Amino acid sequence: MKRHLLVLVILLSILVVPLTGDQSASxxxxxxxxxxxxxxxxxxxxxxxxxxxxxDYMAMHPNVTIDxxxxxNEAFKQRIVTNMQAGDPPDLFQSWGGGPLWQFADAGLLRDxxxxxxxxxxxxFSAQSAVEMFGQDGEYYxxxxxxxxxVMWYNxxxxxxxxxxxxxxxxxxxxxxxxxQALKDAGITPIALGEGDKWPGHFxxxxxxxxxxxxxxxxxxxxxxxxxxxxxxxxxxERLVELIELEPFQEGxxxxxxxxxxxxxxxxxxxxxxxxxxAPGAHAENSESGGAAIEGKVGIFAxxxxxxAHDGLLGGxxxxxxxxxxxDETVDFLRYITSAEVQREAAKIWVxxxxxxxxxxxxxxxxxxxxxxxxxATYAQxxxxxxxxxxxxxxxxxxxxxxxxxxxxxxxxxxxxxxEASFELD
Amino acid sequence: xxxxxxRPKVLASEPYFEPRSIDWVKILTIILxxxxxxIIMFTIxxxxxxxxxEYSQYRWNGxxxxxxxVGWENYERLYDTTQYRHARLFREATKHTFILMALxxxxxxxxxxxxxxxxxxxxxxxxxLFRTIYFVPYVFSDPITAILWIYSLHPSxxxxxxxxxxxxxxxKIIWLGSVENPSIALYAIFAVLxxxxxxxxxxxxxxxxxxxxKDLEDAARLDGAxxxxxxRKITLPLVGPTIRLTIYLSILGSxxxxxxxxxxxxxxxxxxxxxxxxxxxxxxxxxxRLGFGSAIAVVIFCMSLVxxxxxxxxxxxxxxxxxxxx
Numbered sequence: 001m002k003r004h005l006l007v008l009v010i011l012l013s014i015l016v017v018p019l020t021g022d023q024s025a026s027x028x029x030x031x032x033x034x035x036x037x038x039x040x041x042x043x044x045x046x047x048x049x050x051x052x053x054x055x056d057y058m059a060m061h062p063n064v065t066i067d068x069x070x071x072x073n074e075a076f077k078q079r080i081v082t083n084m085q086a087g088d089p090p091d092l093f094q095s096w097g098g099g100p101l102w103q104f105a106d107a108g109l110l111r112d113x114x115x116x117x118x119x120x121x122x123x124x125f126s127a128q129s130a131v132e133m134f135g136q137d138g139e140y141y142x143x144x145x146x147x148x149x150x151v152m153w154y155n156x157x158x159x160x161x162x163x164x165x166x167x168x169x170x171x172x173x174x175x176x177x178x179x180x181q182a183l184k185d186a187g188i189t190p191i192a193l194g195e196g197d198k199w200p201g202h203f204x205x206x207x208x209x210x211x212x213x214x215x216x217x218x219x220x221x222x223x224x225x226x227x228x229x230x231x232x233x234x235x236x237x238e239r240l241v242e243l244i245e246l247e248p249f250q251e252g253x254x255x256x257x258x259x260x261x262x263x264x265x266x267x268x269x270x271x272x273x274x275x276x277x278x279a280p281g282a283h284a285e286n287s288e289s290g291g292a293a294i295e296g297k298v299g300i301f302a303x304x305x306x307x308x309a310h311d312g313l314l315g316g317x318x319x320x321x322x323x324x325x326x327x328d329e330t331v332d333f334l335r336y337i338t339s340a341e342v343q344r345e346a347a348k349i350w351v352x353x354x355x356x357x358x359x360x361x362x363x364x365x366x367x368x369x370x371x372x373x374x375x376x377a378t379y380a381q382x383x384x385x386x387x388x389x390x391x392x393x394x395x396x397x398x399x400x401x402x403x404x405x406x407x408x409x410x411x412x413x414x415x416x417x418x419x420e421a422s423f424e425l426d
Numbered sequence: 427x428x429x430x431x432x433r434p435k436v437l438a439s440e441p442y443f444e445p446r447s448i449d450w451v452k453i454l455t456i457i458l459x460x461x462x463x464x465i466i467m468f469t470i471x472x473x474x475x476x477x478x479x480e481y482s483q484y485r486w487n488g489x490x491x492x493x494x495x496v497g498w499e500n501y502e503r504l505y506d507t508t509q510y511r512h513a514r515l516f517r518e519a520t521k522h523t524f525i526l527m528a529l530x531x532x533x534x535x536x537x538x539x540x541x542x543x544x545x546x547x548x549x550x551x552x553x554x555l556f557r558t559i560y561f562v563p564y565v566f567s568d569p570i571t572a573i574l575w576i577y578s579l580h581p582s583x584x585x586x587x588x589x590x591x592x593x594x595x596x597x598k599i600i601w602l603g604s605v606e607n608p609s610i611a612l613y614a615i616f617a618v619l620x621x622x623x624x625x626x627x628x629x630x631x632x633x634x635x636x637x638x639x640k641d642l643e644d645a646a647r648l649d650g651a652x653x654x655x656x657x658r659k660i661t662l663p664l665v666g667p668t669i670r671l672t673i674y675l676s677i678l679g680s681x682x683x684x685x686x687x688x689x690x691x692x693x694x695x696x697x698x699x700x701x702x703x704x705x706x707x708x709x710x711x712x713x714x715r716l717g718f719g720s721a722i723a724v725v726i727f728c729m730s731l732v733x734x735x736x737x738x739x740x741x742x743x744x745x746x747x748x749x750x751x752x
Binding site for chain 1: 487488489490511580581582598600601602603604605608611691692694695696697708709711712713714715716
């Protein structure tokens, strides 16, 4: 559905959706400024929330006009690059931090807000490592506003149907493979996956790479002291092949998108899904039942591990960063977005707060569990396709897709990534 | 030796040969009329083409200044399949483009001609209705076509449902992402492209068929030619210029194919529907490698240009000439 939506949103975005009009036109006391804000919350509740935040801020600051553009995820990624190449970044826009952000920063397209961030604002964040994803070498270009984790979502009812204990999800990789087999034997699709979009599948491989090699292996490869064809990354591929050989995914998963994946889980047609904290929203949005088919039946568990495996969490989230031409008021508005007041409100809808003061505002039990998993993690690895330079991220996606399609061996997949990394990172 | 005859003086005194003052107004008018088109073409077409050749000599992510000159390296990365993954992918993409091209020429165009003969010349009720029905897919925009077919080709979509109900023991085919047989996606895409474009070619053929003089065909029939021979020896040669034009359009269209494939598969599964257009977009622009992307663009541009000029010169020239003669 995501990809289907893409086109629609491209068409819509050509018309640029100015959700805010001229509410503040009457006041002339201060200089009128306009903040161009791009976000990707196409979910109606979430989009309405941002609109309210903007309206509230404009009411408090009559000289500020906030011009919102809502873009669908994939459409946003393509359009932001175009604007960046034209040297015209929006004033405030979605970012996941990491490699792509730093490329924009290196080209001087972003505004350094380290001075404003220093002190009280910075200290308010509980997810400190998340803040680091938005800066390098002492410069910061934005802040996170939601930071979560990729966890296993599972359907307790389907577990029961397969004769499994729904309150006792698998903890080890071996148990997990047994659960997959048991579900399959019961005629239930064990895992929902939309590998046509590639990034949902890469979560599996990256998580296994974390288990196989931990932080050390990744940092070694990233800093080029090691490499991406080291044992840890081959091991990740081998473990993944163990799973793929069980054929646990829904029919045609290789050509289906994330929307199909969310729909399969949201309609109760698949028992498990490895996905980030935004999954419930996607289940409701994409499924025919609107999420009703799984209401109250969903649980989460941490990604399986094994003896000698490394701890660590695959995580990430959303942030907003500031373009180079943004008016000063943008920084203040961003500070308002990450204020306790706004964060508490957002937490009631979908956001996993990044500031300690707002954490208790989460009403959803599952999101509370995600938050707990996030805060307990000793090491959080950002998604590779976001953290690494775009071309290397692309190689990861290609390589893992090849594993899922049974076209590459674990060694070949690791080699593809290493070839690209040695070219980009050396 | 031919003698050079003195210029006849009588004529020189004729008013016709008097040196005329240059009509500046006329020239200015011509320039004014040509300028907008020329300026637009030059700034948004020719300059970027030349620029992309320059960019292709650099390693460049499109954001900062051009700094890292790499010479022909980007082209090597497209060519040297033993060393570079992208070269292998590029070769695959080229192969798929040519497969689509060959299928278009051998299936799509003859099919369109067949329908044009049936709908344009056949004598049955509802001709107009069929003509409209066949042309409708061409009116849909590419994204709509793509989305329509994503749904139809979904594992439990329309196509499989229909096939299931008419074929007993039908083994469900995964059209766009089969693990066992991923290359089937390319043929599924070709079916979609045919569905979309045959109506366009059919209309062109129908227009051409209308201009074939009836009396020529009747004369042949009187001489004892059967219908097949009339078609082969009289009708088709007379619509030759249109056929040659559609071949040209079809080949160029295949080289430029992008939107439908990008929306439907993004070149997947594992590059099995990658064509030149999607390859350029994915690895040049999405991967933030504008230098490399420029090299890809230059290669595609040269392929199109060589084909275009060659085909015009060798094949279409005769048609232009006969057009001028008329």
